[in-house]
Amino acid sequence: MKKNRLSLVFQLLLRNILKYLLQGLAVLAPIGITIWLVVSGFNFIDGILPNVIHSIFPDLIKENPDGSLKRIPGVGFIVVVIVVLLVGRISSSFIFSKIVEAFDTILEHTPGVKFIYSSVKDFFEAFSGNKKKFDKPVMVNVDANDVWRLGFITSKDASGFNLPDHIVVYVPHSYAISGITYIVPKERVRIVNNMNAAEAMKFIISGGITEHD
Template identity: 60%
Template sequence: MSNVDVKNSLRVYLKKLLQYFFQGMIVLAPIGITLWVVVGLFRWIDGFLPNLINSLFPDLLEKDAAGNLRSLPGLGFIVVIALVLLVGWISSLFVVGRLVTLLDTVLEKTPGIKFIYSSVKDFLEAFAGNKKKFDKPVLVNVDGADVWRIGFITQQSSEEFGLHNHVTVYVPHSYAISGITYFVPKEKIKSLPDISAADAMKYTVSGGVTDVE
């Protein structure tokens, strides 16, 4: 093999590694950010909450053998959930909502940050935001005749790609957090109106082991 062939093979290999790296970031970033925020909040609140309660109600908390205040089991978790709900409610107000929108616009236009930020944002909103995407389970025929996969319609139109009679369908993999995006003709899709999106996703990810109610 010549040096040119070696360099080309190495370039293709490095390009593939870079692609896998960014795909991994897109998958792991929402999970990592969520865990980091929740665990950080829990540790922060669990650190000062016993002292705060002791200053307000001196006889409520007991002390251990070392003289440290004992925390109330589960109280820190409840406070974290309440704090997240409070932030969600405040962010829905008009003035704060405008500030959040402004910050969102700035982050989406910042070079280097916009790729990760927009990917994380779209991924989270697809599951739980105002732009839910994985809420329309369907059967989609992308293999041989009478062979169907469970998928989710993410876009009702694919005209931007020159496909006027196609919809965009995301097909998740079993026992994985990955999947494939297909452009599928509408006649190769069957809706599943009697199956919830959660049941369809669990059935697919579990490899058909989970029962569908």
């Protein structure tokens, strides 16, 4: 009898330890991962400028005994952000747009490079710029009746596939950077008017955990 009581107490103790462990992870994991991603991103961007300068002018930036480059933390990050802001500001000017178009044409017609360049370019243009694609969330029916997936219209014209009455919808996966592209009839797509693109993407990535009115 005494052994059974000890066993129950031990099981209860283990259960509480597991519960508190999971609760602690639920609190600390998002904070820790967020801090790690921010710090890693900051260090990566902050190291771009010193690495570029060192590769072109090795004598301007010396190396530390451990092989890393000597730099003032934050300076490279600030410079890179300023350069990106300036490029964004002048990107609509006539002269700059022509220069970008020239580089774009060269890269688009360079064997081996054009696939990488066009893929990266299309990916970023899908989220920003004048050609932004992921700007309108929709519900698409591609499974059973009354079963809907949340995604984004990437093309309203699928006539290139001999499907003039169809549209192209991209459906991201939850907790992943992957997704599926569907070509579906227009009547199987419903526009989501009470949710913007950022809210929809957050809802999808979180697996529906994020609350939405």
